[in-house]
Amino acid sequence: MKNLIALLVSVTLALGAGEAMLRMFTPFPVGTQSHRSIDEKYGYRLDPALGDVDEEGFRNPAGAHHGLQVAAVGDSMTYGNNVERANAWPAAFEAITGEPTYNFGVGSYGIYTYHAIVLDALAAGAKGAIVAVFPGNDFAIVFSACDIMDARSGFWLAEQERLQLQALTGPGEGHSQCTKARSTSLKTKLFENVAILSAYQYVIKDRAKSLYARLFAARDRELSEYYVFPDGCPSVSRRYVDEAGRMADLNSPEIAAMFADFERFAVDWAERGVGRVGLLVLPTKERVIFEHLRRRGQLATADPGFVGSVERQIALEEKIREIAHRLGLPYRSAVAETADALQEAILAGQRFYPDSDGHPFESGYEAFARTASSLWDEMKATASETRH
Numbered sequence: 001m002k003n004l005i006a007l008l009v010s011v012t013l014a015l016g017a018g019e020a021m022l023r024m025f026t027p028f029p030v031g032t033q034s035h036r037s038i039d040e041k042y043g044y045r046l047d048p049a050l051g052d053v054d055e056e057g058f059r060n061p062a063g064a065h066h067g068l069q070v071a072a073v074g075d076s077m078t079y080g081n082n083v084e085r086a087n088a089w090p091a092a093f094e095a096i097t098g099e100p101t102y103n104f105g106v107g108s109y110g111i112y113t114y115h116a117i118v119l120d121a122l123a124a125g126a127k128g129a130i131v132a133v134f135p136g137n138d139f140a141i142v143f144s145a146c147d148i149m150d151a152r153s154g155f156w157l158a159e160q161e162r163l164q165l166q167a168l169t170g171p172g173e174g175h176s177q178c179t180k181a182r183s184t185s186l187k188t189k190l191f192e193n194v195a196i197l198s199a200y201q202y203v204i205k206d207r208a209k210s211l212y213a214r215l216f217a218a219r220d221r222e223l224s225e226y227y228v229f230p231d232g233c234p235s236v237s238r239r240y241v242d243e244a245g246r247m248a249d250l251n252s253p254e255i256a257a258m259f260a261d262f263e264r265f266a267v268d269w270a271e272r273g274v275g276r277v278g279l280l281v282l283p284t285k286e287r288v289i290f291e292h293l294r295r296r297g298q299l300a301t302a303d304p305g306f307v308g309s310v311e312r313q314i315a316l317e318e319k320i321r322e323i324a325h326r327l328g329l330p331y332r333s334a335v336a337e338t339a340d341a342l343q344e345a346i347l348a349g350q351r352f353y354p355d356s357d358g359h360p361f362e363s364g365y366e367a368f369a370r371t372a373s374s375l376w377d378e379m380k381a382t383a384s385e386t387r388h
Contacts, residue, residue, distance in 0.1 A: 040151035042113045043144025046106055052085045059085055059103050068102035070094075070376065071121035073114050074132030077282045077368070078105025081359035089132075092369035097376055105132070108143030111258065112168060115265040116155065118277060128276050128379050130372055131269075135316045136244040136284040136358070139258040141167060146178035163264045167257035227306045230298065232346045233289055234353050238305070241286045245309025248316045259316075263323055270327040275383030278330035278375045281317055282368055283338055285358040286310050291339040292346075330378040334371040341367040 036044040037057065045057025054060045059079055072078055072090035080088025080103075090103040104117050111133075118129045141149075148156055149168060160168055226235040250256055269277035283291075290310040293299045299307060317333060324331035341363045345352035353360050360367075 038147060038151070040148070040153035041116050041155050042106075043109070043147035043151075044106070058106065059088065064100075064102055068100055068121070068124070069127045070097075070099045070101040071117065071126045071129040072101055072103050072105060072132065072372070073117045073121070073129055074105040074280075074282065075109040075134050075138065076105065076107035076359060077134050078103060078132045079107055080105070080365060081107065082354060082357065083362050083365055087362045087365055089365045089368035089372060092366055093130075093372045093376070096369060096373045099127075099376070102126075106144075108137075110138045110140070110143060110145050111262045111265060112148050112156075113144045114138075115159070115268070118265075118269055118272075122272055122276060128278065128376070128383075129269075130278050130280050130375060130379075132280045132282050132368075132372075133320060134282050134284070135248050135287075135313045135320070137247045139255050139262065139316070140247040141178060141254055141258065142247075145258075149178060163261075163268060165261045165264065167254065167261050227286070227303050229289060229293065230301060231296075232349075233292060233342075234285070234351075235355065236286050236289060236306075236353075236358070237356065240358060241306055241309045244284055244286065245312045248313040250312075250316060250319065259319065262320075266323050266327055266329060270329050273383070274328065275330065275379040275381075278332070278379045279320060279324050280368075280372050280375055281320060281331075281333040281335070283333070283335045284310075284313060285353050285360075287313055287335060288338045288342055290314075291335050292342050295339065295343075328382075330375055330382055332371050332375040332378070334368050337367040337371045338364055 035047040035050055037047060039045050039057075046053045046059070048055055048057060052059055054062050054064060056065050058065075070090075070093070072093065078088065078090060080091075085091060085103075088103060088105070090101045090105065093099075094101040102121070104121070106113075114131050114133075118131060121129050137143075145168070156168065159165065225238055227238055227241060228235045246252070247255065250259060266279075286306065287310055290299070290302075290307070293302055317335075321331055321333070323329075338360070341360075342352050345363060350363075351361065352364060
């Protein structure tokens with residue numbers, strides 16, 4: 001009995017020490033609410049205690065907020081998941097253009113936060129703002145939109161009245177969506193709030209599932225958790241693809257209301273000055289794979305569920321493009337550049353995406369930055385033509 005008690009004490013102490021060390025020296029635990037501070041205007045900002053987050057709560061060097069010329073606005077695709085800060089597209093864009101660029105990207109931001117940031121950045125003297133729209137989830141009432149709805153700040157109450165917003169403070173549907181999004185199981189809460197479990201999930205569990213997918217998924221497509229493709233094209237999670245398709249479906253009343261609010265924002269941005277706001281569409285992993293297969297004449301080999309989900313994203317992209325064209329907002333989609341980069345990676349035998357994640361590695365963000373640079377050239381040219 002004494003030996004058992006001693007063993008239990010030793011294990012408890014070891015686990016406690018491991019938990020403390022992980023919290024001190026790593027970002028774990030990682031969860032939907034970790035490393036964030038509530039901001040009633042933006043929903044939330046990041047904790048400056050994170051290694052590469054500045055005093056404003058964004059992923060920039062200290063003091064970068066002063067003298068910014070370009071505001072890069074977006075979610076985790078702008079933040080730069082899977083790469084160092086210097087390889088996120090805003091930093092790569094700055095290296096290409098020489099324009100001091102501030103990365104306003106935070107994971108799970110959406111169109112409401114984008115609007116607030118655009119207004120603040122332009123008011124602070126930025127020459128322009130590039131809004132990086134992510135069709136995979138920017139138009140669903142989840143994440144930062146829920147925190148904004150809960151806060152009911154003076155800013156958003158005024159914007160709701162000024163722009164006649166439909167989804168943000170409308171009937172209870174949006175709030176029910178937020179409640180559903182936050183109703184996590186005890187298991188999920190443990191994994192999000194215990195550093196050891198969080199590290200296990202991200203470092204061991206997800207990689208083991210990815211290895212299984214690469215080794216065995218192609219043998220049994222119907223039972224696999226992944227959509228798989230020929231000729232070295234990366235696999236992608238069925239759940240992620242199907243969920244993104246749902247959150248891009250304009251036939252959904254929730255998504256349609258959100259998109260109507262986005263159109264109101266776009267009208268407002270266009271009135272801030274010609275060439276001051278540009279729209280950059282950043283594609284999901286499955287959207288890039290779809291384009292890669294389309295170019296090679298291989299779409300017929302893809303699962304119909306995959307094709308249907310991505311086609312809903314494409315329909316949403318087209319509506320964004322139509323709004324930009326009608327309002328005179330400079331617009332670019334990074335689909336083509338990113339598909340080119342994927343093709344190059346496949347030919348070189350290099351990984352372009354992690355197996356279980358939709359965020360690319362460095363070459364994907366470089367493709368985003370090249371597209372953003374082209375967009376910025378158009379923004380400058382448009383503004384110059386107006387002045388003359």
